[in-house]
Amino acid sequence: MTxxxxxxxxxxxxxxxxxxxxxxxxxxxxxVPARQRLFQLxxxxxxxxxxxxxxxxxxxxTGYTVTEIIMASARSLGLDVSDxxxxxxxxxxxxxxxxxxxxxxxxxGREIGVLATNQEPHVEAIPEIEPPTDIGSAGKxxxxxxxxxxxxxxxDDGNIPLPDNWQDLAAGAPHESQVRRDREWTERGEESQDxxx
Numbered sequence: 225m226t227x228x229x230x231x232x233x234x235x236x237x238x239x240x241x242x243x244x245x246x247x248x249x250x251x252x253x254x255x256v257p258a259r260q261r262l263f264q265l266x267x268x269x270x271x272x273x274x275x276x277x278x279x280x281x282x283x284x285x286t287g288y289t290v291t292e293i294i295m296a297s298a299r300s301l302g303l304d305v306s307d308x309x310x311x312x313x314x315x316x317x318x319x320x321x322x323x324x325x326x327x328x329x330x331x332x333g334r335e336i337g338v339l340a341t342n343q344e345p346h347v348e349a350i351p352e353i354e355p356p357t358d359i360g361s362a363g364k365x366x367x368x369x370x371x372x373x374x375x376x377x378x379x380d381d382g383n384i385p386l387p388d389n390w391q392d393l394a395a396g397a398p399h400e401s402q403v404r405r406d407r408e409w410t411e412r413g414e415e416s417q418d419x420x421x
Contacts, residue, residue, distance in 0.1 A: 232266050239262075247259050254280075256278060256280075274293075
């Protein structure tokens with residue numbers, strides 16, 4: 225940044241640092257401001273704020289940013305300005321980041337500001353959602369009639385969801401292969417080996 229320089233000091237120091245003559249300085253600025261105007265900016269008190277073309281040309285010729293030229297111009301006109309506010313934070317390249325990232329930085333700054341002023345941070349309450357008592361396979365709520373199986377699922381504890389007929393599976397109904405094997409043993413007159421267990 226320009227260390228609180230006024231415009232005359234800023235333009236003069238850039239001219240000296242780059243070894244410009246007034247003609248070469250005007251060329252480096254793209255022709256605006258012209259050599260006579262550059263001489264005035266360095267040697268005469270600034271009476272009016274420079275026009276946008278002059279500001280852009282000075283930024284091009286000096287290597288300073290447009291913001292730095294504007295701030296130096298304001299100081300030359302007697303305005304009390306600084307390059308940054310005392311509580312502001314400059315993040316280099318922030319303007320090149322996606323909008324969502326910029327907003328995250330701004331939100332972080334707001335939260336820090338709240339903490340610095342010892343205020344309670346604004347926290348949005350998260351509404352509690354009561355889980356439905358019975359969800360059918362189509363995802364719609366069903367009300368069970370007396371004596372009807374509801375197909376209700378076990379609570380979600382991070383495990384793999386159970387199939388809709390989990391209650392039938394858990395009831396201990398024999399598997400088809402076991403039924404077939406028991407029938408074959410009965411036909412042969414043998415006892416099932418599972419009966420002793």
